[in-house]
Amino acid sequence: MLLENKTAIIYGGGGAIGGAMARGFAAEGARVFLAGRTPATLDAVADDIRARGGLAETARVDALDEDAVNGWVDSVAQTAGGVDVSVNLISQDAVFKPLIEMPVGDFARAMDKVARSFLLTTQAAARHMVKQGSGVILHFGGSDATNRMPGLGTVQVGCEMVEAMRRQWACELGPHSVRVLTMRTGGIPESMPDVPEMDQVKQQMVDATLLKRAVTLTDVGRVAAFLVSDHAASLTSTQINISAGALVD
Template sequence: MLQQGTFDGRVAVVTGGGSGIGEAISRELARLGAKIALVGRTRDKLDAVCADINAAGGTAKAYQVDIRDRSRVEAVIDSVIVDFGRIDHLVNNAVGNFRVAPEEMSPNAWNAVVDIVPDGTWHCTQTVGKHMIERGGGSILNIGSTMSKQGGPATVHSASAKAGVRAMNKSLGTARGRYGIRVNVLIPGMTEGTTGAEVLHQTEEAFDQAVSGVPLGRLATRKEIAQAASYLLIALIETAHGVPDARTMASTPGVRRLVFGGHIGFCEQRVAEVKDQPRRPTTSRKSSHRSANSPAGGCRRGKSQRS
């Protein structure tokens, strides 16, 4: 757990901050000293969370907006910058989800999720990203879903949308690194007290089956996810190679995965390569083998004998 004051002087924008994981992240960042801009569609929920944070001595303000509307997103981000003077962190948590069989899915049902998840995430990320580039850095965290890796018979729209966010995350990591902007995705497992857990596992049998796949034998808590999110957002991750009680897995170059409690959740970090970074000269295995068995000058044995 990070210490209080870790985020002092920092400003974080959290979409979908009025409930579930977004609310937990907002409360945790506020506890750590960040000023919070809560973004969402339901004003009452946003105001309630803001009231609690402010009553506890923190600083939070609500901004009602539908992130599917690009012009409204730009206006809200401008307002946040005017109100707080800066944006250091962006958490893309807003989501839409429901169960529907692929053959019964209407175009509107597909768009209802896609317009929020990849499109809304992009609207917020690009808009805030421009500000971060001007400021010289920042961090962006996308909240993903295990469906982006494993899919589901009644969640084709959600799985496709979240897979798009994962691909966006990796691409932006390589593009934004040169500006001092870190882009990460945190993919929680099934988490208690969230709409996703209720919507996707509506029967007791489905719920028990989901829990049986978790080595710890329980769901993740919103507080656990919020703590992991805070760790990824702060600059400490730049020198970190893992977290306590986490299993580090090898992956493709430039990507780290941290697995919390088995299926509790994992994150991917894409580290952009710095163009001007000096590289150590390398020698291929083939050339190394040849030079080790050849006389000085690198000539093959047969050719040197003929000369």
């Protein structure tokens, strides 16, 4: 198994993408610790993993609370003997509005949530990873330098902020054999609401790919498991494009 004896932390582990990564990690032997603010969704993912013979634990953690994040990560490290993987998948609370019309307060709140959560969660994991001389920080979403779509508001700016932090973290943590990566997909239709009004959007995602199939949640889990494994030991400070050709590098 790729991740046998590894410990993975996932913030937002009860969501569609967080759950996919948790299942992917657990299937490869990792012990996963899922954090979020909604126990019911976390427990549903954990129960599914356990039913398949995997190891999963949950905790209600606010990724914006410094004491809560540090205390939880420290407890995970003590319980499991270390922290090998950390993934932050909490929602951005994005504001979709042209920047020229954006209230300063709305912009500041959205950017503060992104900056605060990614800094806190990465700091908490990195302290343990540096001590043990290994680990992977995995981001999700990425950025697109060719984007020309107006009205995205804080979404694209937030993604660019995360990517800037990823590059800086990779530079600082690399000498300690800690890797920092980002996955980008171009959209996952099955993670979207299953309602008629979304059918056209989902089909557009498929049509935009070169392979004429959109990435699935299973794809996300499997690729994520590979990226945080020792088989990808030479990868750091980069984006991994699994968009089936929707995003052309």
